[in-house]
Amino acid sequence: MEGFGNMDRKLIGVDLGGTTTKFAILTENGDIQQKWSIETTILDEGAHIVPNIIDSINHHIDLYKMDRSQFVGIGMGTPGTVDLEKGTVIGAYNLNWKTLQPVKKQIEEGTGIKFTLDNDANVAALGERWKGAGENGNDVVFVTLGTGVGGGIIADGHLLHGTAGAAGEIGHVTVEPNGYMCTCGKKGCLEQYASATGVVHVARDMAEEFSGSSKLKQLLDNGEEISSKITFDLAKEGDTLAKSVVDRVSYYLGLALANVGNTMNPSFIIIGGGVSAAGDFLLKQVESYFKQFTFPTVRNTTILKLAVLGNDAGVIGAASLAQRFI
Amino acid sequence: MEGFGNMDRKLIGVDLGGTTTKFAILTENGDIQQKWSIETTILDEGAHIVPNIIDSINHHIDLYKMDRSQFVGIGMGTPGTVDLEKGTVIGAYNLNWKTLQPVKKQIEEGTGIKFTLDNDANVAALGERWKGAGENGNDVVFVTLGTGVGGGIIADGHLLHGTAGAAGEIGHVTVEPNGYMCTCGKKGCLEQYASATGVVHVARDMAEEFSGSSKLKQLLDNGEEISSKITFDLAKEGDTLAKSVVDRVSYYLGLALANVGNTMNPSFIIIGGGVSAAGDFLLKQVESYFKQFTFPTVRNTTILKLAVLGNDAGVIGAASLAQRFI
Numbered sequence: 001m002e003g004f005g006n007m008d009r010k011l012i013g014v015d016l017g018g019t020t021t022k023f024a025i026l027t028e029n030g031d032i033q034q035k036w037s038i039e040t041t042i043l044d045e046g047a048h049i050v051p052n053i054i055d056s057i058n059h060h061i062d063l064y065k066m067d068r069s070q071f072v073g074i075g076m077g078t079p080g081t082v083d084l085e086k087g088t089v090i091g092a093y094n095l096n097w098k099t100l101q102p103v104k105k106q107i108e109e110g111t112g113i114k115f116t117l118d119n120d121a122n123v124a125a126l127g128e129r130w131k132g133a134g135e136n137g138n139d140v141v142f143v144t145l146g147t148g149v150g151g152g153i154i155a156d157g158h159l160l161h162g163t164a165g166a167a168g169e170i171g172h173v174t175v176e177p178n179g180y181m182c183t184c185g186k187k188g189c190l191e192q193y194a195s196a197t198g199v200v201h202v203a204r205d206m207a208e209e210f211s212g213s214s215k216l217k218q219l220l221d222n223g224e225e226i227s228s229k230i231t232f233d234l235a236k237e238g239d240t241l242a243k244s245v246v247d248r249v250s251y252y253l254g255l256a257l258a259n260v261g262n263t264m265n266p267s268f269i270i271i272g273g274g275v276s277a278a279g280d281f282l283l284k285q286v287e288s289y290f291k292q293f294t295f296p297t298v299r300n301t302t303i304l305k306l307a308v309l310g311n312d313a314g315v316i317g318a319a320s321l322a323q324r325f326i
Numbered sequence: 327m328e329g330f331g332n333m334d335r336k337l338i339g340v341d342l343g344g345t346t347t348k349f350a351i352l353t354e355n356g357d358i359q360q361k362w363s364i365e366t367t368i369l370d371e372g373a374h375i376v377p378n379i380i381d382s383i384n385h386h387i388d389l390y391k392m393d394r395s396q397f398v399g400i401g402m403g404t405p406g407t408v409d410l411e412k413g414t415v416i417g418a419y420n421l422n423w424k425t426l427q428p429v430k431k432q433i434e435e436g437t438g439i440k441f442t443l444d445n446d447a448n449v450a451a452l453g454e455r456w457k458g459a460g461e462n463g464n465d466v467v468f469v470t471l472g473t474g475v476g477g478g479i480i481a482d483g484h485l486l487h488g489t490a491g492a493a494g495e496i497g498h499v500t501v502e503p504n505g506y507m508c509t510c511g512k513k514g515c516l517e518q519y520a521s522a523t524g525v526v527h528v529a530r531d532m533a534e535e536f537s538g539s540s541k542l543k544q545l546l547d548n549g550e551e552i553s554s555k556i557t558f559d560l561a562k563e564g565d566t567l568a569k570s571v572v573d574r575v576s577y578y579l580g581l582a583l584a585n586v587g588n589t590m591n592p593s594f595i596i597i598g599g600g601v602s603a604a605g606d607f608l609l610k611q612v613e614s615y616f617k618q619f620t621f622p623t624v625r626n627t628t629i630l631k632l633a634v635l636g637n638d639a640g641v642i643g644a645a646s647l648a649q650r651f652i
Contacts, residue, residue: 137489138489139486139488139489153589155481155484155486155493156481156482156485156486156487158481158482158484159482160465160481161591162590162591162592162627163463163464163627163628164623164624166591166623166624166627167465167481167589167590169588169591169621169623172588172620173588173589174581174585174588174619177581177618182621184622185621186618186621188619189621255500256585258500259499259500259582259589260589262492262495262499263479263493263496263499263586263589263590264479264486264493264589264590265487265488265490265493265495266488267489292512293503293514295495295498295508295512297491297495298488298490298495300490301488301489301490301492302489302490
């Protein structure tokens with residue numbers, strides 16, 4: 001019975017980031033059995049990255065006394081622009097990868113295991129969809145609020161890439177037609193309001209026109225560094241200015257996600273990334289605007305949720321990519 | 327050789343509307359071989375609709391001396407809320423269908439041919455995607471500007487429905503957070519600005535604050551009925567107010583479609599429906615805002631186009647639904 005032989009088959013998920021590379025060995029059901037991480041060495045134009053990944057995988061397979069034939073495949077999430085067919089990456093500047101990297105070829109040769117990859121935001125979306133807040137649904141949208149704002153979309157069970165790989169770029173939805181200039185060259189992108197630096201930008205601007213009593217205002221006036229976290233913490237404590245900042249950020253997030261909802265009617269829109277550490281305090285306020293800006297069917301059937309997998313979303317989603325080899 | 331036997335297989339497409347029901351017999355490649363239409367009789371709570379469809383199909387199959395076994399299936403686009411699994415329709419008010427209609431069961435029994443259906447906007451999207459401006463692409467969005475604003479989305483080759491069938495409701499994207507009240511109960515829906523009645527609404531409001539010389543202003547001041555068509559025609563002739571109205575409408579359409587582009591990066595976003603009869607004059611202005619509100623990858627790879635199939639989009643898309651029976 002082939003079914004029995006398959007019971008022990010495993011997936012490997014790799015989450016390649018600018019500072020650390022995370023690894024996990026998972027069952028075919030997506031349960032993490034082993035996980036570890038290594039520092040990402042970006043010296044020499046990132047030439048050590050792939051060899052280090054290969055060594056680390058081989059080392060751990062031997063360490064756990066596993067057999068290469070047990071592994072269905074390796075999936076990886078990476079920054080940069082990915083060619084899904086060829087298994088290459090280009091333009092991952094935080095890895096110093098400026099030229100085309102034949103990642104699939106190198107890792108398959110170095111490990112003897114099939115390999116596939118996608119970009120990091122898509123992979124995190126797949127992870128949260130499969131084993132996290134997405135409840136393995138067919139229509140799930142994931143947005144990550146970190147240094148930037150990224151996202152990934154699963155629609156009718158398929159991860160969307162669009163015609164040029166830009167599907168899911170929710171960070172560049174225009175929420176304020178004459179708003180802040182974005183690094184992408186256009187104005188009013190969600191990323192400029194709802195990323196960690198976006199929240200601080202909103203806080204600085206609102207502080208200039210604020211005249212009441214506020215700890216956040218004091219910090220800014222004293223030239224102290226503020227952060228998205230400080231802003232949310234002060235808002236939770238009732239600071240008037242900080243509350244207004246969170247309200248503004250929630251308005252833009254609520255508007256952008258409402259229109260994603262109005263367009264696609266997913267079962268869940270999941271909010272992850274560092275800024276989402278503000279938790280239910282943020283979620284409730286975003287939800288209020290989301291309900292204001294969605295029409296009834298979507299308001300009643302598309303649910304906003306916080307991500308639940310944290311750092312594991314990447315390795316789990318990456319591993320799910322390898323399921324295509326089953 | 328089974329391949330030869332299949333060469334003569336046909337599809338039937340039905341486009342059920344509030345005033346006429348259109349029919350076509352198509353090849354498996356989507357070429358229309360015969361088409362006809364009947365009046366839609368909505369008397370007696372729409373009880374005659376399905377029997378009339380059955381009679382018309384049977385009559386034409388006999389008329390063309392065709393054999394039921396030639397037909398792969400019948401697909402239909404319908405107003406109202408569709409249950410895809412059960413093949414039922416409810417709440418199609420322009421058909422007087424207030425209670426659940428077991429359309430699939432009735433038509434399969436009445437014709438002896440397999441039947442499937444979807445809502446009319448989705449079916450038109452499938453038609454334009456397959457044989458029209460969509461060039462049979464995997465990622466195509468269709469928006470129809472008529473009495474209302476509807477839409478349909480094909481993503482990664484799949485027609486999207488979302489968790490409650492509301493995917494593609496681009497008419498309810500919020501384009502003006504404190505804008506016109508919509509029939510859906512929320513403010514600022516695209517439909518309130520870019521439908522035929524929306525254009526007139528914008529014209530009336532802008533006329534109130536307009537003080538220059540304008541034929542459109544004169545018509546309104548004289549209490550004459552104006553239409554979306556009159557507004558566009560006057561704008562083409564250089565009427566100052568009418569030009570401003572078209573600019574405002576194009577701005578909202580450009581913003582909404584840009585954000586659909588930023589989210590999904592389709593190869594084509596196709597604009598159809600009565601208002602799109604304004605043609606390139608409208609398209610160019612929408613495109614200008616679309617480019618302003620999209621980030622570079624989408625700006626360079628997602629193309630706005632006018633629909634090309636006109637009234638045939640419905641029967642062609644409906645027929646494509648029946649391909650699932652192949």
